[in-house]
Amino acid sequence: MKRSLGTQLRHLIELLDGAVGAAYEEAGLTYRPRYTPVMRALMQNEPATIGHIATAAGITQPAATQTIALMVKQGLVTTEAGVPDGRQKLIRLSPQGRELLPKLQQCWQATAAAAASLEAECALSSTIEAAIEALAARPYGERIRAARAVMVDSGKS
Known part of the structure; x- marks a missing residue:
């Protein structure tokens, strides 16, 4: 049975994230x-x-909020009230987060080399970029609605 696009993408993310997570564990x-995107932004x-x-x-902002909350619990970042009214939170790397940076940068270099190896085999990033551009031009929801309309029209005939 052929896997759907969504199933394939979820599996790909599981394979990539699982290996990267294991590499962090192997590095102690x-x-x-x-x-990582939050750490890099703060750097x-x-x-x-x-x-x-x-x-x-x-x-997305909700993804950033959730990730930062997890990072606060783990002691990697700190939050403080912003100025002038304190409604915005300011995020900083904690001393513990800053201490991790050299090891993280080594892991990121190894991950980048692995990504380059995968890219050399299958040009994955250009395929993903082309899909993102195609979806920016014509969103997936619009494509689903158009396909549904065709199915409904052909069912009426």
Whole structure:
């Protein structure tokens, strides 16, 4: 049985994230792959608001909020009330988070080399980028509605 596109994509993410997570464990780190975009954003600009981190990391604000909450629990980042009214939180790397950076950078280099190896075999990133561009031009929801309309029309004939 042929797997659907969604099933294939979920499986691909499981394979990639699972291996990256295992690499962190092998390096002696208690660290999740989902933290990396936040860590990288904070390495570039800190303190930062959750909105700024989400934009810099290329993730949604709810995803950034959830990830940062997990990172606070793990002691990798700290939060403080922003100024002038304190409604925005400012996020910083904690001393523990900063201490992890050299080991993380080694892991990221190894991951980048592995990604380059995979890319050399199957040009995965260009295929993914083409899909993202195609969906930006014509969103998947629109495609589903169009396919449903064709099915309904052909069922009426």
